Amino acid sequence: MQPTATVLVYSDDSNTREQVRLAAGRRPAPDVPQIEFVECATPAAVLSELDKGGIDVCVFDGEAVPMGGMGMCRQIKDEVFDSPPVLLLMGRPQDAWLATWSRADAAVTLPVDPVEFASALASLLRRKRLLSA
Numbered sequence: 001m002q003p004t005a006t007v008l009v010y011s012d013d014s015n016t017r018e019q020v021r022l023a024a025g026r027r028p029a030p031d032v033p034q035i036e037f038v039e040c041a042t043p044a045a046v047l048s049e050l051d052k053g054g055i056d057v058c059v060f061d062g063e064a065v066p067m068g069g070m071g072m073c074r075q076i077k078d079e080v081f082d083s084p085p086v087l088l089l090m091g092r093p094q095d096a097w098l099a100t101w102s103r104a105d106a107a108v109t110l111p112v113d114p115v116e117f118a119s120a121l122a123s124l125l126r127r128k129r130l131l132s133a
Contacts, residue, residue: 003033004033004036005032005034005036005056006035006036006037006038006054007024007035007036007037007038007055007057007059008040008055008057008084009021009038009039009040010040010045010058010059010061010064010072011041011089012041013063013064014041016063016110019111020037020059020117021037022114023113025118028117028119028121028125029119029125032126033125043066046072046076047076047080050076056125057085057086057128058076058085058087059088059121060073060086060087060088062088062089062090062091062095062099062110063091063110069086069088069089070088070101070102071102073086073103074102077103085127086102087107087121087124088102088106089107089109089110089112090107090108090110095107105124106124107120108120
Protein backbone atom coordinates (compact mmCIF):
# COMPACT_ATOMS: atom_id res chain seq x y z
CA MET A 1 0.00 0.00 0.00
CA GLN A 2 1.28 3.44 -0.94
CA PRO A 3 1.59 5.94 1.92
CA THR A 4 -0.63 8.99 1.99
CA ALA A 5 0.49 12.60 1.79
CA THR A 6 -0.90 15.20 4.15
CA VAL A 7 -1.79 18.57 2.63
CA LEU A 8 -2.59 21.51 4.88
CA VAL A 9 -5.03 23.99 3.33
CA TYR A 10 -5.22 27.47 4.88
CA SER A 11 -8.06 29.80 3.93
CA ASP A 12 -10.67 31.64 5.93
CA ASP A 13 -13.10 30.91 3.06
CA SER A 14 -14.65 27.43 3.17
CA ASN A 15 -15.45 27.71 -0.57
CA THR A 16 -11.75 28.16 -1.39
CA ARG A 17 -10.85 25.17 0.77
CA GLU A 18 -13.50 23.15 -1.07
CA GLN A 19 -12.12 24.27 -4.47
CA VAL A 20 -8.69 23.00 -3.41
CA ARG A 21 -10.05 19.64 -2.28
CA LEU A 22 -12.05 19.17 -5.46
CA ALA A 23 -9.20 20.27 -7.75
CA ALA A 24 -6.71 17.90 -6.12
CA GLY A 25 -9.08 14.98 -5.83
CA ARG A 26 -7.86 11.96 -3.94
CA ARG A 27 -4.63 11.87 -5.96
CA PRO A 28 -3.47 14.78 -8.17
CA ALA A 29 -1.30 12.51 -10.36
CA PRO A 30 -0.86 8.74 -10.73
CA ASP A 31 2.75 8.81 -9.47
CA VAL A 32 2.07 10.58 -6.16
CA PRO A 33 0.38 9.21 -3.03
CA GLN A 34 -3.24 9.71 -2.13
CA ILE A 35 -3.94 12.88 -0.20
CA GLU A 36 -5.38 13.53 3.22
CA PHE A 37 -6.36 17.13 3.88
CA VAL A 38 -5.98 19.16 7.06
CA GLU A 39 -8.02 22.34 6.83
CA CYS A 40 -7.22 25.51 8.76
CA ALA A 41 -9.15 28.78 8.84
CA THR A 42 -6.82 30.76 11.13
CA PRO A 43 -3.08 31.45 11.32
CA ALA A 44 -2.98 29.98 14.84
CA ALA A 45 -4.45 26.71 13.56
CA VAL A 46 -1.80 26.55 10.81
CA LEU A 47 1.03 26.98 13.30
CA SER A 48 -0.51 24.41 15.63
CA GLU A 49 -0.77 21.82 12.85
CA LEU A 50 2.79 22.50 11.69
CA ASP A 51 4.03 22.08 15.26
CA LYS A 52 2.44 18.61 15.31
CA GLY A 53 4.45 17.64 12.22
CA GLY A 54 3.53 15.30 9.41
CA ILE A 55 2.51 17.96 6.88
CA ASP A 56 3.92 17.23 3.41
CA VAL A 57 2.71 20.31 1.50
CA CYS A 58 0.87 23.51 2.46
CA VAL A 59 -1.64 25.33 0.27
CA PHE A 60 -2.13 28.93 1.40
CA ASP A 61 -4.81 31.34 0.20
CA GLY A 62 -3.12 34.66 -0.56
CA GLU A 63 -6.48 36.39 -0.07
CA ALA A 64 -7.13 34.96 3.42
CA VAL A 65 -8.11 37.27 6.28
CA PRO A 66 -6.80 38.36 8.80
CA MET A 67 -3.39 37.11 7.61
CA GLY A 68 -2.93 36.42 3.94
CA GLY A 69 -1.24 33.31 2.68
CA MET A 70 1.79 35.27 1.53
CA GLY A 71 2.48 36.58 5.02
CA MET A 72 1.79 33.13 6.48
CA CYS A 73 4.22 31.58 4.01
CA ARG A 74 6.93 34.09 4.82
CA GLN A 75 6.42 33.49 8.54
CA ILE A 76 6.69 29.71 8.38
CA LYS A 77 9.73 29.88 6.08
CA ASP A 78 11.38 32.08 8.73
CA GLU A 79 10.15 30.33 11.87
CA VAL A 80 9.40 26.64 11.18
CA PHE A 81 12.44 24.38 10.92
CA ASP A 82 12.38 22.33 7.71
CA SER A 83 9.03 23.86 6.71
CA PRO A 84 7.01 22.00 4.08
CA PRO A 85 6.78 23.35 0.54
CA VAL A 86 4.05 25.93 0.00
CA LEU A 87 1.68 26.28 -2.94
CA LEU A 88 0.27 29.81 -2.89
CA LEU A 89 -3.15 30.76 -4.28
CA MET A 90 -2.89 34.29 -5.71
CA GLY A 91 -5.70 36.67 -6.56
CA ARG A 92 -3.98 37.99 -9.70
CA PRO A 93 -1.13 36.83 -11.95
CA GLN A 94 0.50 40.22 -11.34
CA ASP A 95 1.06 39.14 -7.72
CA ALA A 96 3.74 36.64 -8.78
CA TRP A 97 6.46 38.95 -7.43
CA LEU A 98 4.78 38.83 -4.01
CA ALA A 99 4.76 35.04 -4.16
CA THR A 100 8.51 35.22 -4.72
CA TRP A 101 8.87 37.61 -1.76
CA SER A 102 6.91 35.18 0.43
CA ARG A 103 9.27 32.35 -0.59
CA ALA A 104 6.41 30.19 -1.87
CA ASP A 105 7.60 27.11 -3.74
CA ALA A 106 4.85 27.42 -6.37
CA ALA A 107 1.88 29.67 -7.09
CA VAL A 108 -1.37 29.47 -9.05
CA THR A 109 -4.15 32.01 -9.49
CA LEU A 110 -7.66 32.02 -8.09
CA PRO A 111 -10.21 30.79 -8.92
CA VAL A 112 -8.56 27.37 -8.74
CA ASP A 113 -8.04 25.80 -12.16
CA PRO A 114 -8.13 22.01 -11.51
CA VAL A 115 -5.52 21.09 -14.11
CA GLU A 116 -3.04 23.82 -13.18
CA PHE A 117 -3.55 23.24 -9.46
CA ALA A 118 -3.22 19.44 -9.61
CA SER A 119 -0.05 19.76 -11.69
CA ALA A 120 1.55 22.24 -9.26
CA LEU A 121 0.56 20.16 -6.22
CA ALA A 122 1.85 16.93 -7.76
CA SER A 123 5.15 18.65 -8.56
CA LEU A 124 5.60 19.71 -4.92
CA LEU A 125 4.69 16.23 -3.68
CA ARG A 126 7.28 14.69 -6.02
CA ARG A 127 9.93 17.17 -4.86
CA LYS A 128 9.10 16.45 -1.21
CA ARG A 129 9.38 12.69 -1.87
CA LEU A 130 12.80 13.13 -3.53
CA LEU A 131 14.11 15.29 -0.68
CA SER A 132 12.86 12.78 1.91
CA ALA A 133 14.51 9.81 0.19
